[in-house]
Amino acid sequence: MKKLFKGYSPWGFLSFRHENQEPPWYLTGYTPVKKIHKAASMGDITQVQRMLEFGDVDVNITDRKKRTALHYACAHGQSEMVALLLWYDCNIEARDRDESTALIKATQRQHEECVKILLENGADPNAIDAYQNAALHYTVYNNTVSIAARLLAFNADTEVKTKHGYTPLILAVLENKQEMVELLLQSDANINALDNYKRSALIHAMRAQSKDMISLLLQQGADASLMDVYGATARSHAVFETFQVSGHHPCIPVKTPTQEM
Template identity: 50%
Template sequence: MSKVAGLSSKKSRWLLKSLRDQQRHSLGTGFESANILLSPKYHLKDKDLRKIHKAARVGDAARMQQLLLGKCGVNDKDKKKRTALHIACAYGHPKVVMALIEGRCEINATDSEECTSLVKAVQCQEEECATILLENGADPNIVDVQGNSALHYAVYSKNTSLAAKLLNHEVNIEATNKGGFTPFLLAVSENKLQIAKFLLMKNANIHAVDNQKRTALMHAVSHDSTSLVRFVLQQGVDLFLKDAFGLTAIDYAADFRYNTVPLSIFCSVDLVLELLDFQMY
């Protein structure tokens, strides 16, 4: 039965349990704890909204223009610091977005989660709204409370079209979130092969590591996906780099089966052979 780099069985189990816990709790995307992508649209209550926010929510551009001619401030915020622009983008109302921009709204205002309207539009997959914002000078490099940029969210949603638009507007392709994940490393860690390939075509750094010093190859083998592993290996990565626990990608790929530590995150022996084949080649 395989052991980790000659370590004792007890120490191996402790290291691997710690690694599994890190995999679960420090993915670094920030999505799991906040459930942002399970329900990205704002949960709004009428009692918390001003007239301008209500018009934005229902997409009433004519009403919005009337309000802006009156006493409503274009940058008025609700209790969670959301502007009408945030709400219009979250609910996909491009005509309202244009009305607010023409009314000289603050395009890079952030809500209580430090999300700009652009980040919110990408989270909610409202591409037309996101495009309008980019074309009117929205900053694509402002990150939210978890350190995620709009590009991180486009990658998570496998939206190559939005990712391309963001890159055309000088988004930082190597931005790291609080877990140390670049958009490329996030793509690999989430087993999103096609957008990982797209980012690599845009010169993303294949050698990026997260805060636990885990490489793209380490994340790839944890999915038991031969195609993902082969893609990363073909980029000439180092099989013997070690993470914060002293483990290599080959250690990740090994099929550890301890009764006390069920490590379902690790891959089968087929991927060990895949790695060794590339090593010998």
């Protein structure tokens, strides 16, 4: 993770082991054991159909981590398999051991066609996993703008918060994803939403020394007067002495805070 987070994850849930794992922990460990899960992972339509039509196999059967065939199909990007399993009336909202739905898994793995099929078949875009994250948080972190746009088109909540109170917009600012920030603002995300330390997106942009992000947020009406739990405003967090923060942008130098907030 970036040093910006000062020792903790932007998610508010990752353990030390997970923070230092490459690739991200949610991209690993999806190796199937049961026959139907193996077939779903490989996209073997014929085999899965045969098992469901003529075998004594439940389409919603789970492994020891509570993963269904739909989870495995989404994890491995098998969009045709996703459609088949839905045709066989699988549980689209089934949860694995991490409380992840198939939609959350598809967004984690950045499989847009799977996301599309799930949303069109009624998957809940606002489901929250065990780590207090929604599909939109993972999409923002992965910077998959097209998937984020799909989620938003199906009414994904722009104000849903992580354990640390990060909305998708705040997370996008923390990750310096400008195109994602623009998309979220176009979708009426609250520009002045606050995290658990009462820090807004603008305050985080100041702390990250992101001049372009600061300019964008100010242009879109971010409130520079909001104070965090330490009584510091975006002005207090400014790191460029020549960068001005006010509604009228007067030429008043802003000093960098002398102590960590």
